[in-house]
Amino acid sequence: MEIFQIMGLAIISTLLIIVLKVQKPEIAIQISLVTGAIIFLMILGKVASVVELFNTYAKQINLDMVYFSTLLKIVGIAYIAEFGAELCRDAGEGAIASKVELAGKVIIVVMAIPIVTSLLDVVISMMP
Amino acid sequence: MIGFLKDWVLNIVTLAIFIILIEILIPSGKMKKTVNLFTGLILVIALINPVLSILKKEIDFSALNIENNYMYIGEIDINSNNLKESQITQMTSVYRGKVISQIESIAKEEGVVDAKADVIINEDFYDENFGEIMRVYLYLNMYEKTKEIKPILSVERVRIGNDSLEEDLKVENPYNNKIKEKIENKIGEIFGTQKENIVISFEEN
Structure with a gap:
């Protein structure tokens, strides 16, 4: 155990x-x-074995791998940023911790830019 | 139609399950809100994409290159460096080919039937003398010419005893020597190569 x-x-x-x-x-x-x-x-x-399992199921049901990889990347970035921020906070450096969080958020937003832009494009093109 | 619907439903259901599992996995800090926002967006796209495909306006993710959208500038730098290197190698190979063909044509102008050239070029791009011709190797075939103007006499070497030192001395054809000198001078003039770096050898027939 x-x-x-x-x-x-x-x-x-x-x-x-x-x-x-x-x-x-x-x-x-x-x-x-x-x-x-x-x-x-x-x-x-x-975690690697769980991701592997997700991967095989996603392939089996023909899930768009793009969604999947983006999701996993977002989770990974969030986890690492949180880990670093908590560490800094424990050491009494709240300012650095919030900067690490900010960096994590910015990176996630940058990663998700294509998703947002494509969604916006669809909305705009749907308008008569 | 049923297959399409089945795919759609399966897609949404699995994505929803994955998102729930991921929400369990992510730490319960300030990042949770951001992650929730984007997982929600992904779910929305998964929901509307099949509808859009009916309207022929499907979002093409491969065109957006989402896999590599990390906007990692270092990667772009590396790529551009690789491109630059391949460009330099291409450039030098083209240059080398042109130099070889030019040397060969110089040799042929002097009445040589067949010439094969090889050059060693300074390939260090960052060097001041990039592109300098370091060494020229030229193999000349005088066969047809020599058929018309035969060497006056081909004298067999007279051996006295077993003196091996004599082996190194070569009796060279004076006509060949003349051409050799002419070609050396010409190459030296055009490419600025030192005479000692030009190696000309004659193919024996």
């Missing part, structure tokens, strides 16, 4: 951080960063 491993890791690092935060706050931040990365890597393999 991988969840026990993750939980154990999380508890140990939390205790370490609590102990270290008083004396060495800079190391506490590093520990939280590394823990986050390790947990992320642990679930990455499982």
